[in-house]
Amino acid sequence: MIDLYSWATPNGHKAHIMLAETDLPYRLHRIDIGKGDQFRPDFVAINPNSKIPAIVDQEGPDGRPITVFESGAILVYLAQKSGKFLPTAPRRRYDVLQWLMFQVASIGQMYGQAWHFRSVAPERLTYAVERYTNEVTRLLRVMEHRLTDSAYLGDSEYSIADIAAWPWVKGSEKYGQDMRNFPQVTRWINTIAARPAVQRGLNALSAAA
Structure with missing residues (x-):
């Protein structure tokens, strides 16, 4: 059994969707980041960085519990545990992993900063906005180019690279983007949105309430 500690954020939805896609058994623990649950000592013991999501797999690789934090690492772990959404052939595997890192290092960071300065910052700083x-526009151009040549980000098949990026990119209009400029990204968003497991993942916290 996997214990998932999470909340309804793009990074949280990565883990929700992956668990729904793989059908691995899990228990969901709500970490309300608006109330500061991520700073509770019991959660900090699981993730010293006080971020969601985090998992504790009671049946780790050696049969003992293992803790994994950071959403990208969680996706890799769950892919290896389930044997799904991460190719084993080296070239295909590294195609997926490099696009996973593209999300972790670039999409998450730049979308997060764009959201902060557009919607949360107490003072509107034109330069930062x-x-x-x-930068979000530039990243979408990178994705548009990739998705012109490939059905999915990391490979010709759906993978953890798509699961990682989709929760961030699906709402790009909120980040000041005109998605008419990105028809292949829009096609990719809609294709993934139609997956039943993705919808279950998005609704995981509501279903557990």
């Missing part, structure tokens, strides 16, 4: 909005 333009910088991060433009």
Whole structure:
């Protein structure tokens, strides 16, 4: 059994979707980041960085419990545990892993900053808003180019690279983007949104309430 500690954020949805896609058994523990649950000592013992999601697999690789935090690492772990969404052939595997790292290092960071300065910051700083909005646009152009040649980000098949990026990119209009400029990204968003497991993942916290 896997214990999942999470909340309804793009990074949280990565784990929700992956668990729904793999049908691995899990228990969901709600970590309300608006109330500061991520700073409770019991959660910090699981993730010292006080971020969601995190998992504790009671049946780890050696039969003993293992803790995994950071959403990218969780996706790799669950892919290896389930044997799904991460190719074993080296070239295909590294195609997926490099696009997974593209999300972790670039999409998550730039989308997060764009959201902060566009919607949360107490003072609207034009330079910051333009910088991060433009960076989101650049990342979408990178994705558009990739998805012109490939059905999915990491490979010709759906993978953890798509599961990682989709929760962030699906709402790009909120980050100042005109998605009419990105028809292949829009096609990719809609294709993934139609997957029943993705819908179950998005609703995981509501279903557990």
